[in-house]
C-alpha cells in the first residue's frame with residue numbers, strides 16, 4: 001500500500017506526462033489541420049493517436065530507463081549551479097541543493113504524526129527518493145565493494161534507490177517480495193522457498209517490522225545464506241525501548257498508535273544486535289558517525305527511523 005506522499009508523487013508525474021503528451025499531440029493536430037489540411041475529424045484522430053502513443057512512450061521510458069530523470073536532473077543543475085549543490089545522494093550519485101520532504105507526517109491514515117514532530121523531514125532525495133538509511137547503506141557498500149562484487153545477492157522488498165546503486169555499479173541482484181509482482185521471486189520471508197545456502201548476501205531493509213514472526217524470518221535468512229554469508233538488515237528501532245515491542249493490534253488505528261505506522265506490527269529496541277546474534281550471526285552495526293555529512297545521516301523522518309544498519313555475518317557451522 002502506497003502512502004499519501006508516494007501517491008502525490010505519482011499524481012504529479014502523471015500530470016507532467018499528460019501535459020507533455022497534450023502539447024506534443026496538439027502540435028501534431030495543428031500540423032494535420034493547417035499544414036496537411038486533413039480536416040477536423042482527421043485532426044482530432046491525429047491528436048488522440050499521438051496523445052496515446054506519447055503517453056505510452058513516456059511511461060515506458062520512465063519505467064525502463066533513467067532517461068527522464070537524467071533530463072530532469074540536467075534542468076535541476078541549470079537552476080542550481082554546482083557551488084549551491086552541497087549535498088550528495090550516494091544512491092543515485094547526484095549532488096543536490098538539499099533533500100526534500102514528502103509529507104509523511106501529514107498522512108494520518110498511515111502514520112502517527114507525533115512520531116515525526118521532533119525529526120528533520122526534508123531528508124528524501126528528489127530523484128531516487130532515498131531516505132538517510134539507504135544513503136548510509138550505499139556509502140557502506142561503496143567502501144566494501146568486494147563483499148558484494150561477484151556475489152549471489154538476494155534483496156527482499158527492493159527499494160528503487162538501492163537498486164539504482166546496484167545498477168550503476170554493474171552488480172546483479174535478485175529481487176524478492178511476497179506482494180510486489182515486479183519482484184523476480186515471490187517469497188514469504190518467514191518460510192522461504194529456497195534451498196539452504198543459496199545466496200552469499202541477503203539484503204533486508206524494513207521488512208521485519210511487517211511480518212508475522214521475525215524469529216522465523218531470521219531463522220530462514222540464516223538458512224539460505226552460505227557459511228560466512230552476509231545479511232544486511234535494518235528495521236524501525238526506537239532507542240527508548242529496551243527490547244522489541246510487539247502486541248496484538250487488529251485495527252489500523254491501534255497499529256498506528258502502537259507502532260507509528262499502519263502496517264507495522266512491532267518496533268525493535270536497543271538490544272537488536274543481541275537479537276540478531278542469537279540467530280547465528282556475528283553482528284556489526286554501521287557506525288553512522290563516520291558517514292560524510294553531505295548525505296545527511298540524521299535520525300528521521302520518523303523517530304523510529306534510527307537509520308541503524310546491521311551487517312551480520314553467518315557464523316561458520318561447527
Ligand SMILES: [Zn+2]
Nearest residue numbers: 089092125128
Ligand atoms: Zn538519489
